[in-house]
Amino acid sequence: MITLENVVKKYNGNVVLAIDNLTFQQGDIVGVVGNNGAGKTTMFSAILDLIQLSEGHIENNQQRVNESEEWKKFTSSYLDEKFLIDYLTPDEYFNLVGSLKGYAPGDIQEFIAGFSEFFNGEIDNKRKYIRSLSKGNQQKIGIVASLIGNPQIVLLDEPFSNLDPTSQYRLRQIIKDFQQQNNCTFLISSHDLNHVAEACTRIVILEKGKVVDDVKTSDETMLRLENYFAI
Amino acid sequence: MSQTINSLNRKSFYRSTYWQRSIAIKVLVGFFVFYLSISILIMGFTLPAILQEYFPGQKVISAFNQNLWYYFIFSAILRQLFQEIPIVNSIPLLVLPFKKKKIARHLVNKSFFHIINFLPLLFLIPFTFDTVIEEYELLNTLGWLINLVGLILVDHLIGIWLKRFSFYKEKMSAIILGLGIGLFLLSFYSIIPVSVWIGQYFHSVLVYPPLAVAPFIFVVLLYRFNINEIAKGMYLDSRLIPVEKDVNIHAFSWTDKFGSIGKYISLELKMITRNKRTRSAFMSVVFLLLYGFIVYGNSGMANYDFFLIFIGILITGSFSVSYGQFTPAWHSKYYPFLMTRDFGLKNMLNAQYFLFIASTVIAFVFSTVYLIYGAKVLFFNFLSAIFNIGITSHIVLWMGSFSSKPIDLSQSSFFNYQGTGASVWIMALVIILGPILYFGLLSLLLEDIWSYLIFGLTGIGGIIFHESIMNKILIRYKKNKHRMLYSYRQTF
Known part of the structure; x- marks a missing residue:
């Protein structure tokens, strides 16, 4: 579905991303791991055409992301709180995202109700703007909004951070279930090796902008990850 | 310990974003402060003549003494609105080994250095040493001045104390205003001669200068009281630190009627x-609407056509000018969201355009009150409204694609130059001067009636070609997408 070809991103001459060839297939749950500065967020931003590449190109469903905007119809993402409109209430935000996908408010409410366990009753209060909610709850809103409207590709940047342990486990389950139901592709970056090894079917390790490892998840994956990241 | 606090303080001053602004804005703000100071200084010298005129039967000093308290009411309101006591900034200090009282004292001390405490001295000092000293001994004059300084400090400390409930500031200023008006009425109708009593008090200070100590007793008491109160309230969940309360959600559901652009309008x-x-920012729209009352009646300029066009553009385009000039920087915070969703940038821009039209029409309807200044004024406002809809609104949207400064929506816009890059200034010039120059050119070349006609037709032309103009604008937004995303990512 997504292909990165000879992708290079430089900032003031420093190469922050250099990927020769990387393809994500339909149905993959890809975990992107790497230390700070490895280029995870840069890669996601490039796939979403939020930054311009210095060289190379990225294709989403056979179309270059910087030339066609078709990908916006089936690609959803939540990278950080810049993806939230914080003066809306959660419901208004969900309805807005839903209406962009052509859904009526009623359908959206039904869809959101399926996540009531994940929200844990904390965003049901309709009289609060997103900006006055806690970081964790804001993140939950962003993640759930990215699942609205049958997306074929979902990009989540560090979805497990800021969440309490129970919510982390729930999110893991949500991602797996959602993938099963829709056969969509997930790209997830995370610092939490445990969750990545458990939830993802494929793991890509980035270091200084380069892919240093790319494996299908198996029983040894966790060990491999620990070996790689331990000092 | 206090050295550490002071050093933090210095850093917060020099590293404040204020100094990182462009030189042009610093010059502008500097000029404004300079102009204000000079005006107040001159007022100090001309005040006796003014008082003489309004209170002919009274001595200048006694008139001054009797009416001085209006200033204190006025400054108390200003303090409520503009003076902040930055308790929030002290949160990081709470977990460090500082005594709470020390932090509180530091906050109170720092609060004294506010322009509102220095401005009155600018007219008090000339008045004291130009007028008062003519009639009284040096010692008495000094006593009188010191007494006033003491009262300014009392005003300041009471202000700080009230300010603790900062989220009630509008209510608080209304209460003070009400109190002031009440006292004025009581004194004006001589029910209780407040002004006379206050005048007598100041007079007795002049006669018996040691009385000047009295305000300072209150200063010391209030100073300690404030420190104790602030230290007591230094908890994250106390009322000193503002939290956003539950809100009344107005959903603007009527916008559904506008079809696909409805959700963007809402x-x-x-x-x-x-x-x-x-x-x-919306307040400045209201100000621009009322601007006509200031200029139409008073100015000889109102006889010139091009001046009427200038005012007409300002009034009917008040929304486009003051609000539209920051499009799309208003959305800077979540611009990545808009760019990764199938958002329909075209619909968004059309919604913006719709708001420009609606606001222009509303402003024009409002401007019919200016009929009292003659039918000609209304005619020019009508011409300007058409020009605004057809031309100015499109220019505003087009210039928006050059926007490069993010805006933090949670900050107030008074004296806030955030988001004011060079492009905004150029745009203000283009929007306001452009039509005047264009009209001026027309009226130079043609007879009056033809210049009106062509000016109006230009606007109608803009409306007719709206669709193709919007497509051109859209291409610009797409072309500038990455540059805009990059500049909006920069910190505020």
Whole structure:
């Protein structure tokens, strides 16, 4: 579905991303791991055409992301709180995202109700703007909004951070279930090796902008990850 | 310990974003402060003549003494609105080994250095040493001045104390205003001669200078009281630190009637009503609307056609000029969201355009009150309204694609130059001067009636070619997408 070809991103001459060839297939749950500065967020931003590449190109469903905007119809993402409109209430935000996908408010409410366990009753209060909610709850809103409207590709940047342990486990389950139901592709970056090894079917390790490892998840994956990241 | 606090303080001053602004804005703000100071200084010298005129039967000093308290009411209101005591900034200090009282004292001390405490001295000192000293001994004059300084400090400390409930500031200023008006009425109708009593008090200070100590007793008491109160309230959940309360959600559901652009209009309206910065920007719309009352009646300029066009553009385009000039920087915070969703940038821009039309029409309807200044004024406002809809609104949207400064919606816009890059200044020039130059050119070349006609037709032309103009604008937005995303990512 997504292909990165000879992708290079430089900032003031420093190469922050250099990927020769990387393809994500339909149905993959890809975990992107790497230390700070490895280029995870840069890669996601490039796939979403939020930054311009210095060289190379990225294709989403056979179309270059910087030339066609078709990908916006089936690609959803939540990278950080810049993806939230914080003066809306959660419901208004969900309805807005839903209406962009052509859904009526009623359908959206039904869809959101399926996540009531994940929200844990904390965003049901309709009289609060997103900006006055806690970081964790804001993140939950962003993640759930990215699942609205049958997306074929979902990009989540560090979805497990800021969440309490129970919510982390729930999110893991949500991602797996959602993938099963829709056969969509997930790209997830995370610092939490445990969750990545458990939830993802494929793991890509980035270091200084380069892919240093790319494996299908198996029983040894966790060990491999620990070996790689331990000092 | 206090050395550490002072050093932090110095850093917070020099590293404040204020100094990182462009040189042009610093010069502008500097000029404004300079102009204000000079005006007040001159007032100190001309005050006796003014007082003489309004209170002919009275001595200048006694008139001054009797009416001085209005100033204190006025400054008390200003303090409520503009003076902040930055308790929030002290949160990081709470977990460090500082005594709470020390932090509180530091906050109170720091609060004294505020322009509002120095401005009155600018007219008090000339008045004291130009007028008062003519009639009284040096010692008496000094006593009188010191007494006033003491009262300014009392005003300041009471202000700080009230300010603790900062989220009630509008209510608080209204109460003070009400109190002031009440006292004025009581004194004006001589029910209780407040002014006379206050005048007598100041007079007795002049006669018996040691009385000047009295305010300072209150200063010391209030100073300690404030420190204790602030230290007591230094908890994250105390009322000193503002939290956003539950809100009344107005959903603007009537926008559904506008079909596909309805949701964009409703988003825009929600943004305007729910954020501090946009709300206060909206105040300047109201000011521009009322601007006509200031100029039409008073100015000899109102006889010139091009001047009427200038005012007409300002009044009917008040929304496009003051609000539209920051499009799309208003959305800078979540611009990545808009760019990764199938958002329909075209619909968004059309919604913006719709708001420009609606606001222009509303402003024009409002401007019919200026009929009292003659039918000609209304005619020119009508011409300007058409020009604004057809031309100015498109220019505003087109210039928006050059926007490069993000805006933090949670900050108030008074004295806030955030988001004011060079492009905004150029745009203000283009929007306001452009039509005048264009009209001026027309009226130079043609007879009056033809210049009116062509000016109006230009606007109608803009309306007719709206669709193709919008497509051109859209291409610019797409072309500038990455540059805009990059500049909006920069910190505020």
